Amino acid sequence: LLNARPIDGRFRRMRHAANAALIAILFGIPWIRIQGEPLVWLDIPGRKFHVFGLVIFPQELYFLWLILAALALSLFFFTALGGRLWCGWACPQTVFTDVFAQLARRIEGWRGTKRPAHVALWRRAVLHAAWLAGSFAIGFHVVAYFLPPDELIARLSAGRLGGAGLAFLLATSALAYADFVFVRQTFCKFLCPYARFQGVLFDRDTLVIGYDAKRGEPRGKRGAAAGDCVDCKLCVQVCPSGIDIRKGLQLECIACTQCIDACDAVMDRLDRPRGLIAYRALASLEGLRPRIVRPRVVVYAVLLAVTAVTFGVTLARRVPMDLVVEHNRDALYTRAADGRVGNAFTLHIENRARVAERFTLRLESQPPGFELIAGMNPIRVDATSIASARVFVMAPHGAGEAELRFVLESALRPGDAVKRETRFIAPAGPDGGAVSGR
Numbered sequence: 001l002l003n004a005r006p007i008d009g010r011f012r013r014m015r016h017a018a019n020a021a022l023i024a025i026l027f028g029i030p031w032i033r034i035q036g037e038p039l040v041w042l043d044i045p046g047r048k049f050h051v052f053g054l055v056i057f058p059q060e061l062y063f064l065w066l067i068l069a070a071l072a073l074s075l076f077f078f079t080a081l082g083g084r085l086w087c088g089w090a091c092p093q094t095v096f097t098d099v100f101a102q103l104a105r106r107i108e109g110w111r112g113t114k115r116p117a118h119v120a121l122w123r124r125a126v127l128h129a130a131w132l133a134g135s136f137a138i139g140f141h142v143v144a145y146f147l148p149p150d151e152l153i154a155r156l157s158a159g160r161l162g163g164a165g166l167a168f169l170l171a172t173s174a175l176a177y178a179d180f181v182f183v184r185q186t187f188c189k190f191l192c193p194y195a196r197f198q199g200v201l202f203d204r205d206t207l208v209i210g211y212d213a214k215r216g217e218p219r220g221k222r223g224a225a226a227g228d229c230v231d232c233k234l235c236v237q238v239c240p241s242g243i244d245i246r247k248g249l250q251l252e253c254i255a256c257t258q259c260i261d262a263c264d265a266v267m268d269r270l271d272r273p274r275g276l277i278a279y280r281a282l283a284s285l286e287g288l289r290p291r292i293v294r295p296r297v298v299v300y301a302v303l304l305a306v307t308a309v310t311f312g313v314t315l316a317r318r319v320p321m322d323l324v325v326e327h328n329r330d331a332l333y334t335r336a337a338d339g340r341v342g343n344a345f346t347l348h349i350e351n352r353a354r355v356a357e358r359f360t361l362r363l364e365s366q367p368p369g370f371e372l373i374a375g376m377n378p379i380r381v382d383a384t385s386i387a388s389a390r391v392f393v394m395a396p397h398g399a400g401e402a403e404l405r406f407v408l409e410s411a412l413r414p415g416d417a418v419k420r421e422t423r424f425i426a427p428a429g430p431d432g433g434a435v436s437g438r
């Protein structure tokens with residue numbers, strides 16, 4: 001709710017800091033470069049992903065899957081332990097919705113906790129202009145994960161972004177505006193898949209934001225009821241999801257902590273202990289001692305550790321080069337003037353390292369005696385790039401079909417090599433067949 005009553009308190013101040021840190025991280029990442037390359041850059045046209053210094057090529061998408069698996073398992077692990085910590089503190093949906101609501105309060109000119117009865121037209125215009133600017137900043141930084149921001153600015157100012165790029169930028173900005181201005185917490189209630197399945201990740205030992213009904217009930221005016229809850233409804237008024245936490249754990253609760261600050265302020269005024277609403281495990285509300293170590297937490301931790309170790313081992317054993325061999329499909333073989341049969345190949349050489357590299361190409365054949373003819377050998381390939389080279393393999397006089405093995409060796413890192421097998425194709429008889437086989 002845009003009109004949720006603002007509240008100050010220790011969690012509110014911590015959430016301001018968390019919001020600022022998260023926005024700085026999300027907006028800062030595309031601008032940070034390591035050895036000239038962006039920290040994160042999903043380079044779709046170049047078919048490579050730059051992720052924290054690692055350049056992932058299409059054949060190595062298992063790295064991306066491992067990263068995604070680790071992120072998902074971390075979410076499961078922390079949800080089992082801390083409930084909706086992600087929703088309340090780190091989800092961009094919550095963070096930007098909160099920031100947009102703060103903007104509204106400042107620009108509309110709220111007095112303390114009260115929205116003005118009439119908001120002047122100019123204030124509304126300024127507010128929507130500020131929301132649009134914020135939405136564009138979000139859209140810009142989403143696109144900047146796919147096209148480095150300096151390049152994006154250069155193309156925008158020169159009018160060279162292209163139809164698809166411009167459509168992507170406008171669509172993400174428009175989506176951000178619609179989401180953070182109109183949809184807001186409704187997204188969490190009805191659209192967020194994480195909100196749907198987190199129920200199965202919870203148990204009675206999971207940390208949630210809970211109301212201590214044993215202490216609070218029966219609720220009523222001070223002195224008129226025995227419970228500590230004076231039924232002031234401040235916790236309901238500050239809730240951006242518009243729910244009453246005193247009714248128990250609800251799907252709509254995004255764990256934003258505002259009701260904790262609200263109720264703590266009331267308890268302070270009444271000179272009663274804080275914590276009527278607090279972070280607590282459901283078990284503690286039933287008088288049980290919550291457990292931290294339990295089967296589901298251990299399972300998630302073990303799976304997370306296995307994923308991390310698999311990632312580390314795969315990375316350590318990674319050879320930062322690759323070779324793809326393509327047999328010429330137009331003419332399977334040709335016959336040279338001296339009568340020898342030749343096969344043409346296109347080699348795609350991938351340099352996954354962050355420095356330019358020279359690769360030496362060698363041929364092994366079975367039977368031996370086949371000759372490799374390459375226009376350039378060693379072959380230079382720029383950092384994190386793919387180069388293509390056309391080569392010929394000539395058979396010795398009278399040779400037929402054969403097994404070939406291309407060996408690509410790194411000049412910078414002796415010992416790093418990749419081998420690719422293929423087949424030499426020749427006409428049926430040593431001297432028979434056509435001039436070229438199509």
Ligand code: SF4
Pocket residue numbers: 211216228229230231232233234235236246262263266276277
């Ligand atoms: S803020 Fe605290 S005292 Fe007031 S209604 Fe909510 S739980 Fe009761």
Ligand code: SF4
Pocket residue numbers: 209235238239240241242243244245252253254255256257258259260
């Ligand atoms: S119930 Fe409390 S923690 Fe949950 S969304 Fe409302 S104010 Fe935030």
